[in-house]
Amino acid sequence: MPPLIDKAERARQFARAIASDLAMYNEAKLSQGIIDDTLFDLMKEEIEEGRAHFQSRVTPEIAATNLYERALVDILLKQRGQHIKSKIW
DSSP: OOOBBBOOOHHHHHHHHHHHHHEEEETTHHHHHHTTTHHHHHHHHHHHHHHHHHHHHBBBHHSSSSHHHHHHIIIIIIIIITOOOOOOO
């Protein structure tokens, strides 16, 4: 098993990679969730699985930050979701 990530920048990159994978492998759910404003409910299982993976690879101090949640917003909403018509924009 690789050593735990203890640098915030590396953890941020890792969180963004997980969020990108969530977006790539769940495009239909992502689009529907943004359209219906139910994204986090619709993708709850996938998001929790990603969170568990993130927390398993970072130190407890890093896991206690909002890096994973920030990556979700940056990637799922800002980067991938802005072109989708929705009542939330």
